[in-house]
Amino acid sequence: MFYKLAISMLCLLMLSGCWSRRELNELLIVLGVGVDWEDGHYLVSYQVVNPSEISNQKKAGDRPPSTLFQGRGRTLFEAARSVTAEAPRKVYMGHLQMYVIGEEAARRGIKELVDSAARDNETRLDFNFIVAKGTKAEDVLKLYTPVEKLPSYSMQQSLKTSEKNWAPTIAVTLDEALNKLSVQGDELALTGIRVIGSPDVGETKQNVETFMPPSRFRYSGIAAFKEDKLIGWLNEKESKGYTDITNNLDSTSIALACGDKRFLGVEVSSSDSKIKTKVVDGNPEVEISIRTEGNIVERTCTDIDLSDPKTIERLQKETKQSILANVEAAVARAKEIKSDIFGFGVQLGKEHAAFWKQIQDQWSDEYFPQLKVDYKIEMYIRKTGTTENSTIR
Template sequence: MLQKALMISLCLLLLTGCWSRRELNELLIVLGVAVDWEDGEYLVSFQVVNPSEISAQQRGGDRPPGTLYQGRGKTMFEAARFLTAEAPRKVYIGHLQIFIIGEKLARMGISSFLDNTLRDNEARMDFNVVVAKGTKAEDILKIFTPMEKLPTQNMLRSLQTSERSWAPTVSVTMDDIIDILSEDGRELALTGIQVIGNQQLAEKKQNVETFLPSSHFRYTGIAAFKDDKLIGWLNEKESKGFTDITNKLDSTSVELLCSGNLYMGIEITSSDSHIVMKMKDGMPEAHIYFQTEANVVDRSCKDVDLSDPAAIETLEHRVEKVMKSNAEASVKRAKSLKSDIFGLGSTVERQHPALWKKLQYNWDEDGFQMLKLHYHIKVHIRKIGTIGNSTMK
């Protein structure tokens, strides 16, 4: 009998409930974080949800769907605790979607303040990280956006859609950043975001009360890092080359000039690439192989006969030249920045580990600069649409 009572007592100790629980009405749910550097301190902005304004049962309020709380401090932790002087609840970042880094801070280095986020046991590492281009990170979180009530949700979905359908953007999570910054022979690259239009108008509710918003955000360019510091930007052409080489291209468009300043529209529907390091005279040479599928989506050039296999083959070769030109422009820019954002050094390490031990110490300055790249691009145009050669005059 005594043994049974003891067993029951032990079981009761295991059923003490959620001792560390926190109710929703005690938390500020953070969806977006922006970090800037001002006056020798971190300025951290937290965009939190206003539950009553996004609730399905309560709509049409006068308050914005979210609130921005800001804190300052010598460390990220101090800045987060600073805002408790005005925030009515404790912030919770377990649902964080977007993390925006100000360009000024990115040029100083990102490892030190990311360390605080990595140590937070409430934070999941699947949120996306972008860099505010030419503006403060806090300004991005102040924008009223159409379609989605919360700017962070709009930004997240736009980034995911853009990555799938428009080559010059890449979706990079905190998990990815940890891997890249911990890896030899590879540098970090993040997508840029900026405000288009008037910032003051973007922060007013009237911004989304017209068919064409006065101001909006746009993902533009790719930020190239050296170690953990931003050192330069890739333009649209160079960014397309980057996504091609790093096998991040899913779908994009290619325009081919023809007679009369008209263009043929080609849609890239899928593309796979891989890198093979081949040895020549004791040094590696990168051979990059592309397998690309495409469709014809716009035939403004009436002199191109889509029923002729030779014309299709010509279009394929022209698309290959465009892809090669983008890749070459991207590599040229990266070499000028001395930043191997493609992970070519990492490929050397995997495929030729003994050689990498000799090259790793000055890879960006020497090995990467001298590395020769060969492009093997094969484009297949699979479809030309449902009408072939248009019958319109």
Template sequence: MNRCLRLILSFALLLPLLTGCWDRQELNELGIMLGLGVDKDGDMIKVSAQVVVPNEVSSKAGGGKGTPVTQYQASAATLFEAIQKLTETSPRRIFMAHIRVLVFGEEYARKDGIYDVIEALMREPTARPDYYVMVAKNTTASHVLDVLTPLENIPAEKLFNSLDVSAKTWSPTTTVTGDELMDFMISPGIQPVITGVEILGNKEQSGNKENIATIRSPARLNTTGLSVFRKDKLIGWLTEDESKGYNYIRDNVESTVSHMPCRKKGNVTFKALRTTTKRKAKIVNGKPVINIDIKNVSSIGAVECGIRIGSMKVLKELESDSEERLIELMQESVHSVRRKFHVDIFGFGQEVYHADPKFFKKIENDWDKYFEELDIKYKANVQIKRVGTLDDSFKDELKE
């Protein structure tokens, strides 16, 4: 009897292990979406899903004759209605867990705003918020996701990797993920900024395999400048120098290359090895004051003028000139944003809140007006640690 009871209990304990996953999905039933584009279609939202074609990217296939991705499009009143509607043309259910880039068309970002889309994706449990967000400059998101690219078979991967590398090595660009963008939109004292992407060259050939069959692709994707938002709507674009100033203020610069005119003729090229920026606010006589302190360690990349790099006096002059240039970039960026957009994209309001929460709460609704007259003090410290494998330039010694 005891033996039978033990057997029954054993079977009872094993039964739960024999059940399958109720929401299991077979891989060959899913369409893996890596790029999601959002555009305006009249009063509706148009989604473009860049989906991987498994046979074309499989190593066993040895490289197929078709394109590595395909694009499905659908329009509806809301984001998820449109995504679900993609099944009208897609033979597989669209799987959202591997989205790499979310691209907004410029018209949609200007007129409809991006909050509803970001909120819907944040709410969706299968969509991870670590994708990069971009704005298609002077074009639609669907056109951007149409462009086939060399080196990377999957255009969405190309966009993700290009932006990731560029943000780490080139100061005018930065990365913004889905969850970071949500924080920008709901946090007081700061407005969102998103990197743009544009299509260079012949758009008509962008989706053909001929676009990657030549050394110089007829159509190319290029990250370009930063887009400025008020709440969730696009209001304009920063220039390259303004974008640099913004990233220096926001402490987004890891490494970059820049040049500066010599005091006589030619240029000196610098490689930034390390850059850190600290922002701090204080209240002085009832008014907020922002202090920006930037520290930069650089090396000499190239010298196009006959200056004596081996001289400590010359190095000190270069350091001083570099400090002035950094401050100038930041000042010009702030001045331009005040003049053209009248919104605080730098997060100065957040610094005021951290310094005195009660004071900021009193002025929060009028913060953009305070931003217009905000007293900002800049301080820069540049150290040139390396001069490369040469000391003085030999330009003056060139033969006649």
């Protein structure tokens, strides 16, 4: 009997209870974080949820669905703690969705930002990093957004949808950013976001009271980093090439000229790329193989006979040339700014470890800009639509 009692007491002692629990009404749920660099200090913006304004059980009031709290400091931790001077509750980062970095902060370096986010035991690894292009991160987080009430959620959904169906965007998470910043021979690249229209109007409720919001966000270009500093931007064409080379392209559209200001539409339905490296006479070389499949989705030129196999062959060649132009432009831009955003160096290290150890310190500034790159592209058009040659003239 005593033995059973002793075991029961020991089991009770091992139960710690909810010693660290915190009630929801004691927290500020953070969905978006923005970091800017101003006058030698970090400006950290927290976009937090107003629960009563997004509840389906209560009619929305006059308050916005989210609120922005800000803090300044010489370090990120100091800036975060200074928020408590005005925030009524402690911020909670467990539901963070978007981390927006101002362009000036990105050019200064983001190691501290990524390191600080990774050290927080409340944050998860699946939120996305983006760079505010030509504007401040706080301006992006202040926008009233249509359809979705919460701006950070709207941005995250738009980023994921664009990554799958467009091409010049990539959804990079915290763990992926950490990996890129932790190795030599693979630089970080993040999607850019810009504010269209007036930011002042965007932070008022008037922004969502018209059919076309006067101010809105749009993903634009890819930010290329060298080590941890933003060094340059890829345009739309170069960004498409980047996602294709790095095997991040799921689907996109290609327009082929077929007449006077007329284009034939090709939807890329799948794309698979592989990178191989070799060393020839002491010089590294890279071969990029891309296998793409697509469908004809738009035929504005009626003189194109889609039932003719020769026509399909010609369209495949033209589509292949468009893909080649994109990837060549991406590689040329990366070489120009000396940023190996494709991870050629990492692949070289895997396949030729001894050679990589000899040159890794000179890779970015000497070997990568002079790197010989060969392209092997295959393009197959699988479908031409249910009507093939339309009767429309």
